[in-house]
Amino acid sequence: MTSFPQRGRRAAISTPAPATPPRRRRILPRFDARQTFSVIAMAFTGGMIVATSVPALAVTATDVEQRASVYAPVEDTVSFTPQTVEVGSEAVESTLASEAYDVHEAPPPIVSQVASVGAVSLVETGAVVWPVQNPDRRSSGFGPRDAPCAGCSTNHDGVDFNPGDGTPVVSIADGVVVLATENGGGLGVNVEVQHNIGGQVVTSSYAHMQFGSLQVSEGQRISAGQQIGLVGTTGQSTGPHLHLEMFGSDGVRFDGFAWLAAHVG
Ligand SMILES: [Zn+2]
Structure with a gap:
């Protein structure tokens, strides 16, 4: 049967008496501070990379006076084959953008009734x-x-x-x-x-x-x-x-x- 040493006793055995002088202990917080600073610096650098890689269009979205308007596809109100809705390439950016974007649906097509061809969907x-x-x-x-x-x-x-x-x-x-x-x-x-x-x-x-x-x-x-x-x-x-x-x-x-x-x- 093995008896485990008590915690305090074990610590006393396995841990040698402090070999490092108190002076060196004070260095540790300074070292931690440097680490913290470098993490902040890295985060800042990363932020700059993100900021510079965001499209110019997205930057304007933060301006409440001139918000970017991006058209998104809209459900067709009339079945017309083949039917496509033209969407600007900028619309892709809207999925990446923050809530600062106003994403508008494209104006619905006008449906015109024409005797020769019936309902006509006009984009x-x-x-x-x-x-x-x-x-x-x-x-x-x-x-x-x-x-x-x-x-x-x-x-x-x-x-x-x-x-x-x-x-x-x-x-x-x-x-x-x-x-x-x-x-x-x-x-x-x-x-x-x-x-x-x-x-x-x-x-x-x-x-x-x-x-x-x-x-x-x-x-x-x-x-x-x-x-x-x-x-x-x-x-x-x-x-x-x-x-x-x-x-x-x-x-x-x-x-x-x-x-x-x-x-x-
Ligand atoms: Zn004429």
Whole structure:
């Protein structure tokens, strides 16, 4: 049977008498302080690395006056195949950001009812481009005029661009094609595209294009600058030109040239 020595006795046996003078004992706290300082220094250095590796966008989030707004995907309200929601690459940063961020949902698409294609989901955009190159070459502006041909209107519903026969015609903005026909009556080969420009439904109509030049079909989602067709002279037209009409949800035509001049970025 083994008997364990009592604690005090064991300590007395195993621990030799203090070999270190009291002077050396006082060094220990100073050494600990240095360690503590170096830990703080390391933490500070680490903090600097983190701070410098945070994207500039995140830094602005601490500014309550100018908070970064990041769009996050929003549930589609209308099933539309294929359906995508454009999300800026900055949105990825929002998952890393702190509560200082305001994360906004993208504005919900406007759902427009169009007889030809049904419900159309229009994603908001602000990017607007000219429908043809050399937009300053125009033959007829918007509004009252002397009719240039027997069946031509005296009140011009659009603006006539003259970039030359066969010049590509492109969509002025992201949108959905709601009309694409080669039998547009006086408008000839005609395409209409609906857009959501800053929360407003705006329709652009491209007329007199060449037969066989259409690159889009009804219901198709297209992008700003995407080719629709080629400048032609189909329908009631006196020569190759693009007749562009623009109107809002009320259908009332407005001056597309003035509008584009104000919106093209
Ligand atoms: Zn015209």
